[in-house]
Amino acid sequence: MWGGRFAEGPSAVMREINASIPFDKQLWREDIRASKAHVAMLGAQGIVSKDDAETIRDGLDRIAQEYERDGVPEDWDLEDIHMTVESRLTELIGPVAGRLHTARSRNDQVATDFRLWTRAANLRSIAALRRLRMALVERADEHADAIMPGFTHLQTAQPVTLGHHLMAYHEMFARDETRFAAANERLDECPLGSAALAGTGFPIDREATARALDFTAPTRNSLDAVSDRDFALDYLMAASTTAIHLSRLAEEMIIWASQPFGFAKLPDSLSTGSSIMPQKRNPDAAELVRGHAGRIIGAMNALAITMKGLPLAYSKDMQDDKPPVFEAAGLHDLSLAAMAGMVGETTFVTDRMRAAAQAGHATATDLADWLVREADVPFREAHHIVGEAVKLADVKACSLEELPLSDLRKIDERIDERVFDALSIEASVASRRSYGGTAPDQVRQRIAEAREALSDIAPTASRDT
The missing domain is CATH 1.20.200.10 (Fumarase/aspartase (Central domain))
Structure with missing residues (x-):
């Protein structure tokens, strides 16, 4: 392949470092397909005769059958998949194989x-x-x-x-x-x-x-x-x-x-x-x-x-x-x-997920939101109030919804019995109904949209054979 430019062939080291056939043999199907397209064009353009183009095409088909059946041989002297195919083509159809490389390069x-x-x-x-x-x-x-804890920093959040x-x-x-x-x-x-x-x-x-x-x-x-x-x-x-x-x-x-x-x-x-x-x-x-x-x-x-x-x-x-x-x-x-x-x-x-969601005061933000929404408390103040409630719940080793109303009112008297409607994990999840939120009805809407999007996409089939 090196031709008349070089007096000697490659050294053993050069032969090994230069050869890519051990990995680029994966391209044999693509190489034969592209070669068939190329020679068909050469024939159509009169650059090679139609008889030669047909002979080359038939030879490439025979090589494809061999490689499919037996795998691609590795001759490192041939360097790569391109020369491997061309060498085998020459063995099968003779010198006419040399016309395949007209008007192209490796x-x-x-x-x-x-x-x-x-x-x-x-x-x-x-x-x-x-x-x-x-x-x-x-x-x-x-x-x-199904309710589970949502995490930030791998700590229970909501x-x-x-x-x-x-x-x-x-x-x-x-x-x-x-x-x-x-x-x-x-x-x-x-x-x-x-x-x-x-x-x-x-x-x-x-x-x-x-x-x-x-x-x-x-x-x-x-x-x-x-x-x-x-x-x-x-x-x-x-x-x-x-x-x-x-x-x-x-x-x-x-x-x-x-x-x-x-x-x-x-x-x-x-x-x-x-x-x-x-x-x-x-x-x-x-x-x-x-x-x-x-x-x-x-x-x-x-x-x-x-x-x-x-x-x-x-x-x-x-x-x-x-x-x-x-x-x-x-x-x-x-x-x-x-x-x-x-x-x-x-x-x-x-069940284990739900139990974990019950722990870690996951509805603390819901208490803060309730104070903002129902008691007109600025959020930053509400955040501080809820922090006090969490501290008390830790002391008593209970959840926020298990704190007595009297304890909550000692922290802030604007809290009333309606707060317990917001403190369960079910209520917390159900309330997150903003678009893209975790409320089950929102989740089902996103699922329906995803199903529709997936059904609208035609099955993907490779154009490559």
């Missing part, structure tokens, strides 16, 4: 293959996020009335419903879905035909190859086209944000499944035991989802740092663009699948 070839692969990865993420969102909506509907809590994650993952969709919109241009960096003098039809590969248009600048990896960074950034959200949900599942909380029992299928302690039920799947987030974010950092100082156009550093994306995609797909299963199959111990 630079625009890999940029096209990698875009096709990344587009499919974005679509997989969208489909997986939709399944996770559906699971969250189903469980939220099931527990729209009572909320489990349905409201689960729908908070639905909102996160709905935003994540839009990030992958936007990433696909931005990558929807075809680099094929940009050649090495300057375009080509052959009369190619770039619009034809773009259409054949389901891109809306060819890229507008050949220099940018072969050196751009924004589409890969877009994918990794979207995956990193999703991984952060998955990690937060995993962390809560881990906490909730611990004995001190006891809010949830994770499914057997996503838990493990201990080699020494027979009583243990470890949330390993959730912990691995949490751990994978670090690796996905690390992959994004790795590619960003690789790209940050590269001049135009292509540099060999960019060979290292694919391993972090491939690794992140595998972890991301697995994490989404694991979390969808966890959400769908976890048993929530709602």
